Amino acid sequence: xxxxxxxxxxxxFFVDPSRCIGCRACVAACAECDTHRGVSMIHVDYIDRxxxxxxxxxxxxxxxxxxxxxxxxxxxxxxxxxxxVRSALKPRCIACSNCVLACPFGIPTVHVGPxxxxxxxxxxxxxxxxxxxxxxxxxPSQALTFGPPEVIAKQRLAVATNDFRFxxxxxxxxxxxxxxxxxxxxxxxxxxxxxxxxxxxxxxIVDEA
Amino acid sequence: MxxxxxxxxxxxxxxxxxxxxxxxxxxSEASRPPDRLVKTHCSFCGMQCGIQLKVRDExxxxxxxxxxxxxxxxxxxxxxxxxxxxxTHPDRLLTSLVRTESGFAPIAYDAALDLAARRLTEIKDKxxxxxIAIYGGASMITEKAYVLGKFARVAVGTKNIDYNGRLCMVxxxxxxxxxxxxxxxxxxxTDLAAADVVLIAGSNTAECAPxxxxxxxxCRERGGKLIVVDPRMTPITRNADLYLPVRPGTDLAxxxxxxxxxxxDGLVRQAYVDAHTTGFDAVRASVSAWxxxxxxxxxxxxxxxxxxxxxxxxxxxxxxxxxxRGIEHHSKGxxxxxxxxxxxLATGNFGREGAGCMMITxxxxxxxGREHGQKADQLPGMRSITDxxxxxxxxxxxxxxxxxxxxxxxxxxxxxxxxxxGEIKALLSMCFNPLVSLxxxxxxxxxxxxxxxxxxxxxxxxxxxxxxDLVLCGSMHEExxxxxxxxxxxxxxxxxxxxxxxxxxxxxxIICDLAKRLGKEQYFxxxxxxxIFEELRVASRxxxxxxxxxxxxxxxxxxxxxxxxxxxxxxGTHRLFENGRFYHADGKAHFQTTEWRESGDPLDASxxxxxxxxxxxxxxxxxxxxxxxxxxxxQCPEPRIELHPRLAERHxxxxxxxxxxxxxxxxxxxxxxxVKTIRPDTVFIPYHWPGRRSANLLTHRTxxxxxxxxxxxxxxxxxxxxxxxxxLESWRLEETGWMPRGPA
Numbered sequence: 045x046x047x048x049x050x051x052x053x054x055x056x057f058f059v060d061p062s063r064c065i066g067c068r069a070c071v072a073a074c075a076e077c078d079t080h081r082g083v084s085m086i087h088v089d090y091i092d093r094x095x096x097x098x099x100x101x102x103x104x105x106x107x108x109x110x111x112x113x114x115x116x117x118x119x120x121x122x123x124x125x126x127x128x129v130r131s132a133l134k135p136r137c138i139a140c141s142n143c144v145l146a147c148p149f150g151i152p153t154v155h156v157g158p159x160x161x162x163x164x165x166x167x168x169x170x171x172x173x174x175x176x177x178x179x180x181x182x183x184p185s186q187a188l189t190f191g192p193p194e195v196i197a198k199q200r201l202a203v204a205t206n207d208f209r210f211x212x213x214x215x216x217x218x219x220x221x222x223x224x225x226x227x228x229x230x231x232x233x234x235x236x237x238x239x240x241x242x243x244x245x246x247x248x249i250v251d252e253a
Numbered sequence: 254m255x256x257x258x259x260x261x262x263x264x265x266x267x268x269x270x271x272x273x274x275x276x277x278x279x280x281s282e283a284s285r286p287p288d289r290l291v292k293t294h295c296s297f298c299g300m301q302c303g304i305q306l307k308v309r310d311e312x313x314x315x316x317x318x319x320x321x322x323x324x325x326x327x328x329x330x331x332x333x334x335x336x337x338x339x340x341t342h343p344d345r346l347l348t349s350l351v352r353t354e355s356g357f358a359p360i361a362y363d364a365a366l367d368l369a370a371r372r373l374t375e376i377k378d379k380x381x382x383x384x385i386a387i388y389g390g391a392s393m394i395t396e397k398a399y400v401l402g403k404f405a406r407v408a409v410g411t412k413n414i415d416y417n418g419r420l421c422m423v424x425x426x427x428x429x430x431x432x433x434x435x436x437x438x439x440x441x442x443t444d445l446a447a448a449d450v451v452l453i454a455g456s457n458t459a460e461c462a463p464x465x466x467x468x469x470x471x472c473r474e475r476g477g478k479l480i481v482v483d484p485r486m487t488p489i490t491r492n493a494d495l496y497l498p499v500r501p502g503t504d505l506a507x508x509x510x511x512x513x514x515x516x517x518d519g520l521v522r523q524a525y526v527d528a529h530t531t532g533f534d535a536v537r538a539s540v541s542a543w544x545x546x547x548x549x550x551x552x553x554x555x556x557x558x559x560x561x562x563x564x565x566x567x568x569x570x571x572x573x574x575x576x577x578r579g580i581e582h583h584s585k586g587x588x589x590x591x592x593x594x595x596x597x598l599a600t601g602n603f604g605r606e607g608a609g610c611m612m613i614t615x616x617x618x619x620x621x622g623r624e625h626g627q628k629a630d631q632l633p634g635m636r637s638i639t640d641x642x643x644x645x646x647x648x649x650x651x652x653x654x655x656x657x658x659x660x661x662x663x664x665x666x667x668x669x670x671x672x673x674x675g676e677i678k679a680l681l682s683m684c685f686n687p688l689v690s691l692x693x694x695x696x697x698x699x700x701x702x703x704x705x706x707x708x709x710x711x712x713x714x715x716x717x718x719x720x721x722d723l724v725l726c727g728s729m730h731e732e733x734x735x736x737x738x739x740x741x742x743x744x745x746x747x748x749x750x751x752x753x754x755x756x757x758x759x760x761x762x763i764i765c766d767l768a769k770r771l772g773k774e775q776y777f778x779x780x781x782x783x784x785i786f787e788e789l790r791v792a793s794r795x796x797x798x799x800x801x802x803x804x805x806x807x808x809x810x811x812x813x814x815x816x817x818x819x820x821x822x823x824x825g826t827h828r829l830f831e832n833g834r835f836y837h838a839d840g841k842a843h844f845q846t847t848e849w850r851e852s853g854d855p856l857d858a859s860x861x862x863x864x865x866x867x868x869x870x871x872x873x874x875x876x877x878x879x880x881x882x883x884x885x886x887x888q889c890p891e892p893r894i895e896l897h898p899r900l901a902e903r904h905x906x907x908x909x910x911x912x913x914x915x916x917x918x919x920x921x922x923x924x925x926x927x928v929k930t931i932r933p934d935t936v937f938i939p940y941h942w943p944g945r946r947s948a949n950l951l952t953h954r955t956x957x958x959x960x961x962x963x964x965x966x967x968x969x970x971x972x973x974x975x976x977x978x979x980x981l982e983s984w985r986l987e988e989t990g991w992m993p994r995g996p997a
Binding site for chain 1: 330331334487885
């Protein structure tokens with residue numbers, strides 16, 4: 045187990061939405077965890093069911109500078125040395141939902157019963173014991189994968205990126221997203237696709253006159 | 254009169270379906286470590302994923318992925334993840350039950366056996382042995398399937414035994430026996446990843462065989478192309494390089510036109526055809542009139558796309574095909590499979606890594622369950638029940654005279670037809686829920702009510718068991734030890750995690766105890782399922798499905814053994830036809846001609862639309878198990894009717910509206926899901942539910958003349974907007990135990 049654990053230190057988590065078949069094995073398996081018992085920390089959504097069967101899974105991306113922690117007024121969200129951003133600490137969390145609103149990926153959820161923000165902690169209980177996170181272990185399409193980056197690079201057409209741009213906000217994450225080989229940075233704002241030189245706050249505002 | 258003794262709602266109160274959400278003892282117990290992990294396989298589909306069951310205090314309390322198992326490497330679908338919730342389910346039968354005036358009453362095991370034996374004997378004496386029919390199932394370990402076949406033929410003496418695989422694998426099996434002389438998938442699943450082109454026809458692979466997805470995605474990562482043939486875009490289609498939206502019931506025309514293109518454009522591998530096949534000239538002649546234009550009019554697939562698909566397969570020596578119930582559940586299901594196989598024979602795509610054409614077996618032991626004797630026309634080892642040599646061999650193993658061995662019996666639907674006609678008077682059913690799974694459910698219900706004796710062996714009281722006179726309390730998957738054969742042809746070991754609870758017994762023991770009471774004790778002297786397996790090895794020896802070289806120890810050591818495996822030292826057969834030898838006596842593959850014909854329930858002005866049925870990822874077959882597992886029910890609580898917005902608009906239907914589907918048999922009301930992922934001339938409804946929401950109220954009993962599979966995949970229907978059922982709440986609770994959760 046020690047050798048396995050040592051090897052696993054070099055493993056990273058990869059999300060490839062294009063592989064997702066919407067089966068929710070990850071959701072079912074996540075809910076089996078001892079720490080959140082019957083409640084899943086993973087979101088699987090149809091992107092646009094009327095028009096497509098495409099689905100996408102979302103786990104916590106574990107931002108290098110986690111916005112959720114930055115906006116938390118109770119200092120309840122901690123990041124470990126391993127880069128994992130933990131669920132809110134129960135004694136501190138005031139269930140204010142700041143993190144829910146601020147997270148660029150829509151991950152944290154405030155649970156009504158315990159009045160607590162809960163989210164994916166990348167199966168800390170399993171990874172610390174030399175086991176892969178539960179969702180990535182069971183995922184039958186390997187849309188969620190936990191493995192060595194060099195193997196992923198060799199076996200996949202898509203390229204792993206952890207660099208996101210929300211307008212002018214840059215977010216780096218521990219978890220990687222598989223993107224088309226041409227897209228090393230994932231931009232999710234219309235602004236990013238507009239004409240060059242139009243990046244000033246006023247530059248792109250259409251003159252209504 | 255085998256009618257339910259109580260109203261359905263009263264039965265539901267006692268026997269479910271209730272929904273189980275939590276492990277035994279609740280979540281607060283979940284952090285206590287298990288006493289042991291038992292390596293076994295999932296109880297559901299033909300993927301037969303390796304899984305470890307957590308056992309604590311002699312109860313199955315959870316699961317742990319089994320990453321070393323080479324097929325699935327720990328991967329599971331939601332059914333596999335939640336399967337453990339069935340073991341300690343409140344609906345689990347703990348005693349046998351006998352029907353009384355006021356409902357079911359517990360009956361002691363011995364008294365139940367006495368009753369079953371007395372009734373079967375009375376009916377046999379009065380009407381003859383063939384008035385008794387036996388139903389088996391393909392979720393059972395192979396040892397049980399084997400002993401049930403022997404029970405029918407030796408203890409009861411009836412020819413009428415068949416199984417629910419008749420609704421699943423028989424079109425493919427019949428076709429493969431005709432073409433190859435063997436009924437098994439041709440390649441291991443790793444070959445899918447090595448193919449240049451994979452054509453999937455009639456398979457909702459991502460939902461019904463989820464682990465296959467990873468192999469297909471690996472193929473695409475390598476640059477392989479994926480072709481999907483289906484009236485619906487199922488999840489696997491999201492990465493298809495070519496999608497052919499075939500009209501239901503017209504796959505055959507598509508395949509004929511593809512072979513036409515392959516012949517026309519010089520893509521036939523003539524050297525392979527000459528060396529390893531027979532009958533190609535007749536097939537070539539039979540497709541000469543099948544131009545892509547002609548097929549396009551029938552199938553609704555553009556001619557250019559038919560040409561492209563044919564070229565992709567014809568231009569590589571690493572083409573694979575996968576097919577499932579979508580092309581097999583037809584009155585020309587055998588022809589559909591044969592015509593698809595012909596594409597791969599003509600292009601020489603067999604017997605190599607990444608080359609082959611194979612069925613995806615649906616049920617957990619769909620493969621093993623049909624090889625060794627619960628199928629109406631087969632004896633152990635995939636032997637023929639009409640071949641004098643085969644009969645003599647098996648009779649010798651069993652210690653009976655070949656003349657006393659009954660001949661071929663009726664198939665599953667034909668048995669129900671004969672019950673309806675009053676020719677079959679008694680039915681003993683194990684691991685089969687025909688009221689939900691056979692077509693034309695009102696007919697099935699009527700037939701069941703005409704039985705003079707109906708005995709069921711099961712662990713939940715299924716909707717079919719509501720009609721039973723006697724329910725013998727049998728064993729669950731995790732309470733038996735034995736083998737199954739996966740979709741790949743890999744024989745795997747099912748390990749016992751716990752003992753049957755209460756007064757439940759191993760199914761195999763029940764069968765043997767019943768045989769004793771029928772005076773045939775000498776033929777059923779097994780102390781364990783291992784002893785049954787040892788006899789099965791010998792009974793299969795020299796047959797096509799030869800297990801002689803397989804032992805329980807080898808399976809455990811080697812993580813599965815692929816049959817045929819004729820000797821202990823034999824490595825097993827991962828890939829068929831590697832040396833160009835097929836399993837017919839002449840060593841060749843036999844091309845079979847196929848003739849186009851319409852489906853058995855044609856469209857007309859009153860029924861102008863196609864209805865097709867299928868499955869969803871969170872439920873398994875008739876739902877006896879999965880409709881009792883809370884998280885799986887939450888994922889898909891009720892059937893939804895899929896239809897295209899163009900069709901929906903004509904009827905003023907939007908998503909969430911209630912709508913009615915009417916066929917020549919019945920009508921079903923359910924809510925609509927308006928999606929662009931289905932042909933506008935087709936509606937779809939999944940079939941896992943009983944009662945008024947049963948899709949099989951709508952389907953018809955037309956059978957393939959050779960495989961006897963019902964034509965589930967195409968019926969004629971009409972639709973209209975409808976009011977919600979006036980008794981919606983009680984309806985939901987009775988039939989599903991589920992209610993939508995209100996706002997928090």
